[in-house]
Amino acid sequence: MTTLGPFGEYKGRPTLSDVARSAGVSIKTVSRVVNGEANVRESTAVRVKEAIDSLGYEPNELARNLKGQRSRTIALVIADISNPFYAECAKAVELVAREHGYTLILSGSEEDIETEQAYVRMLARRQVEGLLLVPADDGHGYLGEGFLASVPVVALDRPLDDVSADTVIVQNRLGAKRAVEHLIGHGHTRIAYVGAQEHLYTNRKRLQGYRESLGENGLKEMARLEAPDIPSAAEAMRSLLELPDPPTAVFAMNNLATVGILKALEEAGLSVPDDVALVGFDDFELADVLHPRLTLVRQPAFDLGWRAAELLFERLLGKAAPQSRRVVLETRLVVRESCGCRAKEGTS
Amino acid sequence: MTTLGPFGEYKGRPTLSDVARSAGVSIKTVSRVVNGEANVRESTAVRVKEAIDSLGYEPNELARNLKGQRSRTIALVIADISNPFYAECAKAVELVAREHGYTLILSGSEEDIETEQAYVRMLARRQVEGLLLVPADDGHGYLGEGFLASVPVVALDRPLDDVSADTVIVQNRLGAKRAVEHLIGHGHTRIAYVGAQEHLYTNRKRLQGYRESLGENGLKEMARLEAPDIPSAAEAMRSLLELPDPPTAVFAMNNLATVGILKALEEAGLSVPDDVALVGFDDFELADVLHPRLTLVRQPAFDLGWRAAELLFERLLGKAAPQSRRVVLETRLVVRESCGCRAKEGTS
DNA sequence: TTGTACGCGTTATCAA
DNA sequence: TTGATAACGCGTACAA
Numbered sequence: 002m003t004t005l006g007p008f009g010e011y012k013g014r015p016t017l018s019d020v021a022r023s024a025g026v027s028i029k030t031v032s033r034v035v036n037g038e039a040n041v042r043e044s045t046a047v048r049v050k051e052a053i054d055s056l057g058y059e060p061n062e063l064a065r066n067l068k069g070q071r072s073r074t075i076a077l078v079i080a081d082i083s084n085p086f087y088a089e090c091a092k093a094v095e096l097v098a099r100e101h102g103y104t105l106i107l108s109g110s111e112e113d114i115e116t117e118q119a120y121v122r123m124l125a126r127r128q129v130e131g132l133l134l135v136p137a138d139d140g141h142g143y144l145g146e147g148f149l150a151s152v153p154v155v156a157l158d159r160p161l162d163d164v165s166a167d168t169v170i171v172q173n174r175l176g177a178k179r180a181v182e183h184l185i186g187h188g189h190t191r192i193a194y195v196g197a198q199e200h201l202y203t204n205r206k207r208l209q210g211y212r213e214s215l216g217e218n219g220l221k222e223m224a225r226l227e228a229p230d231i232p233s234a235a236e237a238m239r240s241l242l243e244l245p246d247p248p249t250a251v252f253a254m255n256n257l258a259t260v261g262i263l264k265a266l267e268e269a270g271l272s273v274p275d276d277v278a279l280v281g282f283d284d285f286e287l288a289d290v291l292h293p294r295l296t297l298v299r300q301p302a303f304d305l306g307w308r309a310a311e312l313l314f315e316r317l318l319g320k321a322a323p324q325s326r327r328v329v330l331e332t333r334l335v336v337r338e339s340c341g342c343r344a345k346e347g348t349s
Numbered sequence: 350m351t352t353l354g355p356f357g358e359y360k361g362r363p364t365l366s367d368v369a370r371s372a373g374v375s376i377k378t379v380s381r382v383v384n385g386e387a388n389v390r391e392s393t394a395v396r397v398k399e400a401i402d403s404l405g406y407e408p409n410e411l412a413r414n415l416k417g418q419r420s421r422t423i424a425l426v427i428a429d430i431s432n433p434f435y436a437e438c439a440k441a442v443e444l445v446a447r448e449h450g451y452t453l454i455l456s457g458s459e460e461d462i463e464t465e466q467a468y469v470r471m472l473a474r475r476q477v478e479g480l481l482l483v484p485a486d487d488g489h490g491y492l493g494e495g496f497l498a499s500v501p502v503v504a505l506d507r508p509l510d511d512v513s514a515d516t517v518i519v520q521n522r523l524g525a526k527r528a529v530e531h532l533i534g535h536g537h538t539r540i541a542y543v544g545a546q547e548h549l550y551t552n553r554k555r556l557q558g559y560r561e562s563l564g565e566n567g568l569k570e571m572a573r574l575e576a577p578d579i580p581s582a583a584e585a586m587r588s589l590l591e592l593p594d595p596p597t598a599v600f601a602m603n604n605l606a607t608v609g610i611l612k613a614l615e616e617a618g619l620s621v622p623d624d625v626a627l628v629g630f631d632d633f634e635l636a637d638v639l640h641p642r643l644t645l646v647r648q649p650a651f652d653l654g655w656r657a658a659e660l661l662f663e664r665l666l667g668k669a670a671p672q673s674r675r676v677v678l679e680t681r682l683v684v685r686e687s688c689g690c691r692a693k694e695g696t697s
Numbered sequence: 698t699t700g701t702a703c704g705c706g707t708t709a710t711c712a713a
Numbered sequence: 714t715t716g717a718t719a720a721c722g723c724g725t726a727c728a729a
Contacts, residue, residue: 013418014499016722027700032724040698057495062474063420064722067411067705070361077455082443088436095430095457104475107425107455109443126410127452147405151362231634263638285635286579290611292640364706375716380708388714412706415721 015056024052035060072128075313076106078120079135086256086283086302087135090157093306094133101314103130112198114140125152131313133306136161138200153316157309159202160327167316169309169328173203173282176298176332177210180280181252183296183334185218187278187341189250192220195237195262196254197229207254207282223248234261235268242269250274250340253281259295274341284335293338300332363404372400383408420476423661424454426468427483434604434631434650435483438505441654442481449662451478460546462488473500479661481654484509486548501664505657507550508675515664517657517676521551521630524646524680525558528628529600531644531682533566535626535689537598540568543585543610544602545577555602555630571596582609583616590617598622598688601629607643622689632683642685649678 017035021028026045033041034049035058041049052058066072077094079087091107098105106129110117114137124132125148132154139162144154146164155167184192194211196204208224215222223244225237234257241248242265253259259281266277273279273293284299308328315321336342365383369376374393381389382397389397400406414420425442427435439455446453454477458465462485472480473496480502487510492502494512503515532540542559544552556572563570571592573585582605589596590613601607607629614625621627621641632647656676663669684690 018722028723029700029725030698033699036724042698045698057493059470059474061415061476061722062471063411063415063476064705065724067409067415067707067721068723068725070705072411081440082430083433083437083440085431085433085436088433089431091455092429092431092457095455099457104471105455107439107443107453109440109447122407123410123452126407128409128411145405260635260638267638287608287635287639290608290615290639291635366706376706377708377716378714381715384708390714393714409706412721413708415705415723416707416709418721 014061015058016061017058020049020052020056020058023056024049066128072130073102074104074106074127074129075131075133075310075317076108076120076124076127076129077133078108078110078117078124080110080112080137082107082109085285086300087158089302090135090306090309093303094310097307097310097314103314110135110137112137114138118143131155131317133157133309133313134161135159136202139163153313155309155313155316157305165325167309167312167321167326167328169305169312169330171300171305171330172332173206174210174213176300176334177207177252177282178214179210179334180282180296180298181211181214182218183336183340184250184252184278184280185214185220187250187274189248189278190220191223191246191248192250192252193223193225193241193248194252194254195225195228195234195241195258197226197234197258199226204254211252228254228258228261231257231261231264234258235265236261238262238265239269242271248277250278250280253279256281256283256285259283259297263291273339278341279339280334288335289337291339296337296340296342297335298332299335301330304330362409363406364409365406368397368400368404368406371404372397414476420478421450422452422454422475422477423479423481423658423665424456424468424472424475424477425481426456426458426465426472428458428460428485430455430457433633434648435506437650438483438654438657441651442658445655445658445662458483458485460485462486466491479503479665481505481657481661482509483507484550487511501661503657503661503664505653513673515657515660515669515674515676517653517660517678519648519653519678520680521554522558522561524648524682525555525600525630526562527558527682528630528644528646529559529562530566531684531688532598532600532626532628533562533568535598535622537596537626538568539571539594539596540598540600541571541573541589541596542600542602543573543576543582543589543606545574545582545606547574552602559600576602576606576609579605579609579612582606583613584609586610586613587617590619596625598626598628601627604629604631604633607631607645611639621687626689627687628682636683637685639687641687644685644688644690645683646680647683648680652678 017028017031020031031049034046095105108120117137134156135158136156141161142163144164157169160168228234228237251262253262271277280296282298284297288295288297365376365379368379379397382394443453456468465485482502482504483506484504489509490511492512505517508516576582576585599610601610619625628644630646632645636643636645
């Protein structure tokens with residue numbers, strides 16, 4: 002912008018015509034060389050290349066995109082990138098995008114539908130070719146049919162309400178059900194659930210799995226659904242412990258709940274799994290180093306991002322049938338010790 | 350792209366001239382309305398707005414950017430977004446970018462200088478206005494002066510070799526030194542260091558702090574520098590334990606090393622801190638729940654991203670002096686139990 | 698083999 | 714208050 006050009010004038014980055022002038026040819030010839038097209042005499046090509054190097058010319062992708070009607074850009078709208086689960090998804094998405102020569106725009110919706118909408122709107126203006134979306138709360142009517150027809154959307158981790166789109170999710174209900182069944186298998190009858198944000202799809206499904214499992218075994222529900230973060234999960238656990246008949250086992254809806262529960266149990270001087278057994282949702286590296294080692298439902302975060310990105314590119318490349326697709330990835334229970342097992346590591 | 354227009358023709362998104370035709374005015378008038386410029390008769394403005402709504406017109410930012418010579422886009426090139434530390438940085442950057450109405454492009458360099466260079470090149474072509482970079486290994490000569498003059502770069506977490514640019518880093522040397530001094534204060538004389546990737550700036554500085562601390566106290570170094578991931582850190586720890594005089598304390602260069610060390614000690618049936626004391630670099634949520642609770646050097650990941658983004662926008666807004674700036678953020682030792690202390694939580 | 702002219706969708710200039 | 718018309722930097726169609 003403020004670089005001084007060869008003639009002393011202020012100029013920005015060099016353009017095709019700068020190179021053309023410098024090499025004494027037309028811009029079209031430069032364009033040919035840049036894009037490696039045939040039909041350029043070797044000697045001119047060399048001259049042009051020298052001019053390109055000496056001027057440090059780089060093509061302006063913005064102009065290319067405007068002309069070519071494609072931005073080679075996709076966007077990922079995520080609740081919170083500092084959540085390791087989503088970060089892992091983002092990594093996979095970034096890899097797939099790179100593989101296809103696409104650029105990735107990252108946006109954080111903070112679980113807020115209005116922020117999400119504002120972002121999506123801006124992304125559309127930026128001509129993104131496709132959108133990967135972890136949908137915030139309900140209310141996606143704003144994604145009109147016209148929009149979805151021009152910008153393919155893939156929902157990940159949670160399905161999109163109201164509208165139809167490709168979706169990649171995990172077995173939330175089944176994962177939770179198996180986890181609770183495992184606790185029942187250990188002989189527990191008072192099994193609590195600590196979760197959060199009831200409007201969240203993942204929480205609803207996990208809660209549903211918990212309830213099914215209890216129902217099938219004639220057990221009574223003990224749920225705490227006001228635990229969106231670690232302190233509130235700890236508080237929820239404390240309130241459960243104050244019950245006349247406190248739970249002997251807990252199922253944690255996510256990592257934050259798991260940690261909160263752990264803190265509360267530690268404060269109360271209760272040992273896991275002897276006093277209270279614990280199984281949670283979403284595995285993490287350190288679960289294997291904690292004492293006791295945590296039994297958790299593992300969800301394939303990387304695959305989630307990867308598959309979602311693949312579905313999107315299939316659409317972009319016109320390789321997908323028009324109707325929307327739904328991929329459900331397996332979760333599996335990683336049995337360690339907090340459930341009461343002594344096993345070193347295994348699955349069920 | 351494949352939406353059928355009002356006349357049955359294939360058309361993409363509506364443009365200014367579509368709106369103009371529909372409202373019976375010129376494109377400039379529509380442009381005025383869209384941009385809220387003055388000098389438009391109220392009645393025409395209303396008519397234009399109706400046309401905009403009925404056609405669902407959205408401005409094409411690509412075209413705007415081409416015309417206006419500014420992309421309102423910045424990029425973050427990071428080693429690995431699935432590393433929670435960088436994810437936290439990314440979150441801060443995203444927030445600052447949004448605040449300024451900028452879009453954020455996310456790129457992963459995988460610690461590879463060539464991948465990084467390829468990305469930076471592409472980003473320049475995409476006309477990003479600024480670059481936040483966690484520099485990979487040495488070799489940043491490719492960032493020529495001309496480039497840096499036209500695209501401001503801010504290095505974060507590690508400084509840029511060879512070239513001068515704004516930089517935001519943390520107190521690596523001092524943080525490590527204090528941590529090791531703390532272990533010395535507990536009476537340890539055989540203190541090991543487990544680190545990785547010696548070419549990494551952060552590792553070099555932390556190693557330096559470790560050495561200074563030992564040197565000032567007349568102690569001998571025990572370092573293992575081949576531990577880039579958890580298994581190799583575990584292996585490094587095992588090899589230290591096989592020494593004739595094994596260490597009674599360890600300093601871990603980062604989270605991965607910390608976890609690897611923990612695993613190795615657990616396997617060996619050694620207790621922390623009684624058999625071997627441990628202090629590591631980089632705090633994390635769960636450090637407070639592990640047994641024992643881990644004493645770690647906390648680095649301000651969010652601030653790192655935040656400050657770096659702020660420096661960048663100061664440049665973009667022309668609010669910064671030409672010479673490059675260097676911000677060093679404080680690290681502090683969060684004393685918990687793995688060092689041998691019994692304190693609940695504190696700093697030193 | 699090379700070059701001219703036009704269009705992508707927008708904003709800016711200047712005249713009406 | 715409005716509207717032709719020219720950029721922005723590039724690719725494409727069509728000539729030369």
